Amino acid sequence: MTMSGGAMAPLLLPLRDSAHRNRSTWMQYCPLCLAADEAPYFRRQWRLASRVSCFAHGCGLRDRCPACRAGIATFDQGEFVPQHFCARCGFDLRAAPKASVKATARRLERAIADICMVESVKGSAKTSDAVSRVLRTPAAANIRSGRTLTNLSTAARVGCFEALAAKPLDWLVNDMDGADAYRRWMIVAAGGHEALIARFADFLEGHKGAPRSKRTPGMCADRSELFGAYLRVMHSDGARASAKGSCGSSTRHSKSVI
Template sequence: MTTADAHAPAVSIRERYRDVVSDRWPVTVAPQADELVSSWLHRLAYANGVPPKAFVRVLGLNPGMWSAALDLRLPADIANLLYAKTGVAPDRLAAMTLSQDLPGQLLLPLRYNRDRDSSAWLQFCSRCLTEDAQPYFRRRWRLATRVSCTQHGCRLRDRCPSCHGCIAVFDQAGLVPQHYCVACGYDLRRAPVPYISPTTRTLDRCIDNICSLEAIAHSPFGPMLIRRLLSMPSAAGGYYSTMMLTGLSTAARTYCAERLSSRSEWPVDYATYDEKDRKARRLRHLIPPTSDHCAWIELLANALGRRRGRPVVSEGNEPGIKLLDLLGAYAGMRPGPGRRLVQELIGT
């Protein structure tokens, strides 16, 4: 060492350059609110210049619906690898899976086919994808009970409107963002927004708001509600009456929900003014606060059962509430855009 070297200032790597010389991947993407693990992995692969179909080899997994399978169960070794390469903690990754707070029986099955009436594994809202800075897919879009977007109130889609193919980003061999159809390249953000009636949207949100895994697991009426939700096509009647809810496409499930929530599908109420007044007072007595999930689970299970004359699950002698009355009460308790229209259509 020379005299000049001895007096030279010590050189150290600045904090902002540490990741450059670390084992992390060049680019890390931050998980978004309610994002699926699969969606995050697709964005991560794209950001690092690797197509999803090739990224599966980076994780040491088998091809196929590899990312969709990780939504259901994220192995510890994969979570640790992702943590080492991205800095996203395993508990944060676990929160992006479907095992946290969504009932497994109500999830759409892992399959994708061209039968328009059959279920696909994932749905999307084109408006959400349009507004996202980096389009991503939400966890609640995997629920079979979900047919509308919470943010925009429009009906969800489960197929590309151009080629009618299902979402299959895990099979994307090109370096293309995940909001483009793998089969035909259509930009899903451009998909037309299907209509859904206000009453059906109310039913959809009512089910979604009370059907958390924790609420159902702690309610004695949870198993019955799940069975009756899965049997909604039978309760609705019509073309899909022999099918299970999880086996139907978004359009078919919306058809069933429309029939369930449509006033024309119920007997005409010829009650007098006094009878309607007594009914209104009874409803005010029976309707619990929205925070009482257990009570709402019981009411919804009974209301779905009444649609086809099934026995109520309540232990008391109090008769159940009709589904339309329940939706009317729910709409009156939930503030937000369109509330007046919902109440008028339901008749409250």
């Protein structure tokens, strides 16, 4: 309830009096997290529509009581009881069955979360762009509901992320300049910002002090290496074009002086 402002606010799941089967509810939860807590509590990140799985346990989040199918509304208790009990039927949410999410969808979900986190440090404008694109992911995934991500149930959002994971990521980088698009591609290709940093550190460690003659290229290059090579070529072409233009203008100037 403290996540009322900031650039990520548009991704908050809306509060509803009654939740239709295909509509979103106010709160999600991971049964394994609640079971592991000494005093079970709901995480703030579970309120984000962009979250469909638990990063700690690798399982899918749930947004309904498996016993009565009611939405989770911890504030609507008739009695003073622990919040991990369903407000409608009293079911212990810690006993909810484990939900599964494909690894490709969880990888994309983590990358999207990291992109929003990294860009929130750089400025709200970039964060707003990332958030707006995430909200429109149902259209990018060709889900015909015509709704934004915050209006879909957790099950529908899982399907959305699984569909997106099998598609090109044009929806995430269209109409962006090269540097920002490149950063997003790199984070997605690595499976998250921390994974990208770890890969970069391993690369530096593996090539530290190695003679150039012993560096033989592998038969296959991963996506991040291809993007890096492309970016270096583009920079070098631009630098040569700039130098050529500068040289030409200097020659013309010399001739005019003579």
